Amino acid sequence: MLSVLRRSDCEEYLSVVNPLPSLLPVHTDPTVIPSILLLRTEEELDRCEGAFAPEDQRAIGGAVEQLGLRLLEKLAVSPQQPNVIVSPLSVAVALAQLTLGARNETERQLLQSLHAQDLPCYHHVLGRLLPHFSQSSLQVAARTYLRPGFEVKLSFVEESLARYQSRPVSLLSVEEVNQWVENTTSGHISNFLESVPHDVVLILVNAVYFKGEWQTQFDPQGTSKGAFYVDSQNSVSVDMMKSPQYPLRLLDHPELQAQVASFPFKGNTSFLVVLPRGNISSVLPKLNISDIYERLPQEKNMQVSLPKVKLQYRQELQEALSSMGLDSLFSSPNLSGVSDEPLRVTGVHHASTVELSEEGVEASASTAVTATRSVSVFSVNSPFVFALVDDASLMPLFMGVVTNPAPNHEPTLNDDPNRCESTHCLCLQQIHPHLLNNSVLNQT
Known part of the structure; x- marks a missing residue:
């Protein structure tokens, strides 16, 4: 447990005791956010009050996309981990919440990593998008876990609650955190944290859960085994969902040297699949969701796997x-907006799951129609990039690289319900004075 002294000035603090939520106002309607807390100054409030036009939403969506693409580039696939799945939205919300308590160079670095340095209304628009997402198939929930006895500035707790609906809760056990994550993701992410070190005083946790239904479903009777080619010499056997005539928007993208397909979900979200002809690593630096949406043609029936x-x-x-x-x-970051005690981030934990199944909104009659020679073919049978995209803001809710959809099966030599959920957290640890000059500090 950490003891934090109160400063002698007039700065307000919140001393964490149990039960914590009773210390703060509770808003029964999650869409009602005290607007005065969304911005730090009246000037910002005036500037951003009406900032929720489509172009404002797409500016934030583009920033979140850039964060996601950079993460995918850094999180390289390997034989041990052949697939990478991240929720750029989840990571962005965690870093953005931390930015509320960052000052000076630390704040600048965080805003730069969020690609928000030129977006003065970033917090305002992103905060308003979260309840907007919750009206569709996406659920976003956040909590601020605080170690009992740790004094945190009230302004940080209030801003976190107002902007990102992150409710303050006493950090009593790792089991409690894991249970909340499991409940929020409908049981799809369990045992999220193995332990919480005793010197961790604050954990920012957010969970993103998506359960979507295809506008046009795949007939389960059409699913059969097929080869997925992990490289030019090896393949794995996977269940392939197939449709002889599936309405699809398919683009042959010359700059990406890839086919790009958009599978629509009910609720203004789409599943983008980028199927490169060459190496996936050459696609990520050039990927631009806004550009893809502008180029996508009208739907056309085609044979899909x-x-x-x-x-x-x-x-x-x-x-x-x-x-x-x-x-x-x-x-040694400057997080003096969280507390006057020196703090550091000791862990940024991320967990995601993605499930693709045949479920859809429509019991499509097209599954009974036979294919003809005029029908185009789109078969996802080799490594691909995907993005689950909000169609309004063009924000990628999830992104990933899949090089082996059957990672538990060894590839063999070639002979010749749609659900996503993600959890993300930041852990803050007190820096003891004798560690301040050390170049290597303990991690969680």
Whole structure:
């Protein structure tokens, strides 16, 4: 447990005791956010009050996309971990909440990593998008876990609650955190944290859960085994969802040297699949969701094959974020907006799952129609990039690279319900004075 002294000035603090939530106002309607707390100054409030036009939403969506693409570039696939799945939205919300308590150079670095340095209304628009997402198939929930006895500035707790609906809760046990994560993701992410070190005083946790239904479903009777080619010499056998005539928007993208397909969900979200002809690593630096949406043609019936998969991914993001310019966040950042005590981030934990199945809104009659020679073919049978995109803001809710949809099966030599959920948390640890000059500090 940490003891934090109160400063002699007039700054307000919240001393964490149990039960914590009773210390703060409770808003029964999550869409009602005290607007005065969304911005730090009246000038910002005046500037951003009406900032929720489509172009404002797409500016935030583009920033979140850039964060997600940089993470995918840093989180390389390997034989041990052939697939990478992240929720850029989840990571962005966690870092944005931390930005509320960052000052000076630390705040600048965080805003730069969020690609928000030129977006003065970033918090305002992102905060308003979260309840907007909750009206569709996406659920976003956040909590601020505080160690009892740790004094945190009331302004940080209030801003976190107002902007990102992150409710303050006493940190009593790792089991309690894991249970909340499991409940929020409908049981799809369990045992999120193995332990919480005793010197961790604050954990920012958010969970993103998506359960979507295809506008046009795949007939389960059409699912059969098929080959997925992990490289030019090896393949794995996977269940392939198939449709002889599936309404699809398909683009042949010359700059990406890839086919790009958009599978629509009910509720203004789409599943983008980028199927490169060459190496996936050459696609990520050029990927631009806004550009793809502008180029996508009208729907056309075609023969489609898509892997039926359930993929899980867990990763500590400290190394990736450090290489993105946030290395000081893990040593001696300025988080004086959280507390006057020196703090540091000791862990950035991320877990995601993605499941693709045949479920859809419509019991499509097209599954009974036979294919003709004039029908185009789109078969996802080799490594691909995907993005689950909000069609209004063009924000990628989930992104990933899949090189082996059956990671538990060894590839063999070639002979010749749609659900996503993600959990993300930041852990803050007190820096003891004798550690301030050390170049290497303990991690969680």
